[in-house]
Amino acid sequence: MALCAASHPLLQNTRNALRRCFKQNRAFYSNISGPQEEEIRQKLRIFPGGSVDLQKQESGIAVMTVNNPARMNAFSGSMMLELEERVNELETWTEGKGLIVQGAAGTFCSGSDLNAVRAISNPQDGMKMCMFMQKTLTRLLRLPLISVALVEGKALGGGAELTTACDFRLMTSDAVIQFVHKHMGLVPGWGGAARLVRIVGSQNALKLLGGAKKVDPHLGRQIGLVDEVLSSPLGEGSSLVEAEQWLSQFTKGSAPVIRAVKQVVVSGRELSLEEALRTEKDIFGTVWGGPANLEALAQKTKHK
Numbered sequence: 232m233a234l235c236a237a238s239h240p241l242l243q244n245t246r247n248a249l250r251r252c253f254k255q256n257r258a259f260y261s262n263i264s265g266p267q268e269e270e271i272r273q274k275l276r277i278f279p280g281g282s283v284d285l286q287k288q289e290s291g292i293a294v295m296t297v298n299n300p301a302r303m304n305a306f307s308g309s310m311m312l313e314l315e316e317r318v319n320e321l322e323t324w325t326e327g328k329g330l331i332v333q334g335a336a337g338t339f340c341s342g343s344d345l346n347a348v349r350a351i352s353n354p355q356d357g358m359k360m361c362m363f364m365q366k367t368l369t370r371l372l373r374l375p376l377i378s379v380a381l382v383e384g385k386a387l388g389g390g391a392e393l394t395t396a397c398d399f400r401l402m403t404s405d406a407v408i409q410f411v412h413k414h415m416g417l418v419p420g421w422g423g424a425a426r427l428v429r430i431v432g433s434q435n436a437l438k439l440l441g442g443a444k445k446v447d448p449h450l451g452r453q454i455g456l457v458d459e460v461l462s463s464p465l466g467e468g469s470s471l472v473e474a475e476q477w478l479s480q481f482t483k484g485s486a487p488v489i490r491a492v493k494q495v496v497v498s499g500r501e502l503s504l505e506e507a508l509r510t511e512k513d514i515f516g517t518v519w520g521g522p523a524n525l526e527a528l529a530q531k532t533k534h535k
């Protein structure tokens with residue numbers, strides 16, 4: 232059944248449309264492809280610790296957990312590599328509809344592992360690490376899955392950037408998102424600034440980055456960074472269940488249709504109007520006359 236769905240001509244068309252759609256962006260990352268990319272991987276392997284875990288559920292929702300609690304879920308080098316592997320896995324998960332990104336043990340992620348940062352503080356290695364993470368997070372945001380960052384505890388530095396690589400952000404009442412980069416003598420480099428501007432606008436992005444401002448749930452809602460504040464009692468592990476319920480409002484129904492919804496939004500956001508319209512037409516072609524469309528027509532669905 233899974234094989235059948237993966238090789239379905241409609242899905243093949245969608246993949247081709249999206250491949251064309253992002254050809255231009257591949258050129259941007261071409262300076263870290265091939266041997267260069269392998270060199271970065273070797274460097275990152277030197278800094279082990281923690282893991283990035285992935286659980287794909289039958290509901291079509293996957294849960295990805297940034298897992299390094301001894302360091303407040305900071306990204307070690309090996310975790311950066313694992314994140315890339317998990318994104319590879321999700322790119323080929325044709326039954327998938329949604330993704331929740333969370334941190335282990337009640338906190339989200341405290342950015343890059345400062346021990347690794349200290350060891351690779353030369354500009355060349357820093358740039359390579361930055362491009363590696365930028366590319367991985369760009370691919371994460373472009374997955375044909377509706378994604379949510381479940382922010383409990385703290386999302387700092389690169390952790391704050393990671394939240395912007397999801398379509399939505401949910402916060403527990405005690406949570407804080409903080410782009411602490413300025414305090415570290417840095418600016419975001421994992422693509423977090425570019426994405427933040429698109430989410431909250433340049434005025435708000437300047438305030439958050441320029442002031443390294445703590446974003447609590449109230450401020451997050453006010454500026455549109457946060458989509459929902461969860462009401463589950465803290466520390467009881469029920470936030471994930473609540474996040475799954477929240478996400479299910481978008482993931483109910485046919486996987487090809489939900490994936491197509493995400494894809495038309497990504498192309499609308501990232502491409503020129505002309506290219507976005509062409510891609511939208513191609514993606515439309517993958518669902519028109521498809522099983523969900525035919526079923527809705529047969530049922531004479533009314534939208535009361």
Ligand SMILES: CCC(=O)SCCNC(=O)CCNC(=O)[C@H](O)C(C)(C)COP(=O)(O)OP(=O)(O)OC[C@H]1O[C@@H](n2cnc3c(N)ncnc32)[C@H](O)[C@@H]1OP(=O)(O)O
Nearest residue numbers: 301302303305341342343344345346387388389390411415
């Ligand atoms: C892309 C650019 C970047 O991401 S630059 C990195 C930005 N992040 C930071 O600067 C985070 C620095 N850490 C902190 O501010 C605090 O540790 C936070 C996260 C607020 C937690 O404070 P608190 O609850 O008091 O715990 P703590 O400080 O005792 O931390 C527990 C252990 O975790 C460690 N930890 C924390 N963050 C990192 C990190 N980013 N890299 C490496 N280790 C980290 C702490 O050092 C501490 O370890 P230990 O128990 O002292 O061995």
